[in-house]
Amino acid sequence: MDSNSPFSSLGTVNWLDGSLSGAQVHESVKTVGQLVGAFHEREEAERLDPSTVIYRVQWFAPEPAGTDGGLYWGNTAIEPGRIGDEYFMTHGHFHGRRDRGEFYATVQGEGALILMDATRRTWFEKMTPGSLHYIRGDWAHRVANTGAERLRFLACWPTDAGHDYESIALHGFGARMLCREGRPTLVESAS
Ligand code: S6P
Ligand code: ZN
Numbered sequence: 001m002d003s004n005s006p007f008s009s010l011g012t013v014n015w016l017d018g019s020l021s022g023a024q025v026h027e028s029v030k031t032v033g034q035l036v037g038a039f040h041e042r043e044e045a046e047r048l049d050p051s052t053v054i055y056r057v058q059w060f061a062p063e064p065a066g067t068d069g070g071l072y073w074g075n076t077a078i079e080p081g082r083i084g085d086e087y088f089m090t091h092g093h094f095h096g097r098r099d100r101g102e103f104y105a106t107v108q109g110e111g112a113l114i115l116m117d118a119t120r121r122t123w124f125e126k127m128t129p130g131s132l133h134y135i136r137g138d139w140a141h142r143v144a145n146t147g148a149e150r151l152r153f154l155a156c157w158p159t160d161a162g163h164d165y166e167s168i169a170l171h172g173f174g175a176r177m178l179c180r181e182g183r184p185t186l187v188e189s190a191s
Helices: 032-038 042-047 165-172
Strands: 027-029 053-060 073-076 102-108 111-116 122-127 132-135 141-143 152-156 174-181 184-186
Touching: 027 165, 073 141, 102 141, 102 184, 111 132, 111 184, 122 174, 122 184, 141 152, 141 165, 152 174
Parallel strands: none
Antiparallel strands: 027 053, 053 073, 073 152, 102 132, 102 152, 111 122, 111 141, 174 184
16 A cells, blocks of 8 residues: 655654654753753762763654644653752753643653643652653643653654743752652752
8 A cells, every 4th residue: 555645754653662763753862961950969960971861852843843733743761860869850841832732651661740830839740651641831841760760751742832941941940859768759949
């Protein structure tokens, strides 16, 4: 059967681990060196090899960024580990457009989806294999790997959502996921 769909050769999803493959997969890698300012124990981060990988992102972008009504599909893999008492995590962001939501679905591992609203109220949802998470358009979102294995989750978000990393770089989240008495605990931040 021949297909003449413009998107038929987009690629494939491996449902065992969520990874994407094909000629059109975009990829980025985030290292300790790039995330040093995100962790509260900055000196601990500076002691580590800056090339240590914290997470990798893959995504399909069938439409240019900003296209009205389009969708992107991605996969994020966060390594297990901590910097001091803080679990390896993503930068975290608001969407540039605060009316653009997103779905996350966990494939592998254990983690926490840390969410923050416009008033800086911060809470989390537990991520376990199969858990599905809806992120409202005006909630900042960051994921921490709180388990002993790689955490992998899938994401689907609008092409015109955009990313506001600056607000998080400047003010952070209202709380951090820290290891307290051996357990992941959401602890309010001073700033
Ligand atoms: C995009 C979506 C994810 C993240 C990825 C990495 O809207 O939320 O694909 O980009 O999980 O997180 P961050 O905060 O570095 O973009
Ligand atoms: Zn997002």
